[in-house]
Amino acid sequence: MAAVLFWVFSCVSIGAVLAMILSRHPAHAALWLVLAFASLGGLFGLLAAPFVAVVQIIIYAGAIMVLFLFVLMTIDAKAGIPGEKRTFALAAAIVLALLLLAEIGLAARSLLLAPAAAVSDSIKTAAIGRLLFEKYLYPFEITSLLIMAALVGAVALVKKKDGA
């Protein structure tokens, strides 16, 4: 059962990312990515991380991608149609990606060839909460500062200057 789910989720996520690369409209690309992130959430669930899986689906596939679509609606989506020099860029990008894949595979070949036993039993959400508010309390608070800074920064960037 878990193996079937693994193949379904990984094939859907990789296929959705491929469709995102091939789709010409940025909004379609974003919608494909929602599917990819949702199935990635399924993979997280298979890795015995149910809380992260739910966060992935609600925050990533939900909130962040909707923000993306929201911004895409305000800009001229037709501006994103690819140019003429696409074949060269495509070939270069594929070569680069294959090189990168080979490099990652080489670096982690012991891991790929002799796979470790997969994750143990599911982590309780309470354990994550405990870590978050005890061991990682300072990072947690700093993260809230970061979000505040990002919020203020985004508003300051987009705000129209007076008289301009």
Added chain:
Amino acid sequence: MIPAGWFFAVAAILFGLGVTAFFVRRDLPTQFLAVEIMLNAANLAFLALAKPASAAAAQTIVLFIITVAAAEAAVGLAVILVVFRRRKSVRSEDLRILKG
């Protein structure tokens, strides 16, 4: 049980596809989406390779990564909006100021 190496392989493929997408697509929003793919592939690798003893810590750190990604998305989208307002275009080929 599924070996952790398989999850890692999926993460590596997704990362490679993200790199490909970044270089193939020529509009800022889609390139930004490609960066998000790479971030998610890194998350998957992080969760897949965590030792069972530190799995809870790995999940906590992935939560931090998602939070930082949300902040990055907010600022990045604001930058894209400003670029579009100034140039009426989001194609990265149209942004040539740095080329001199």
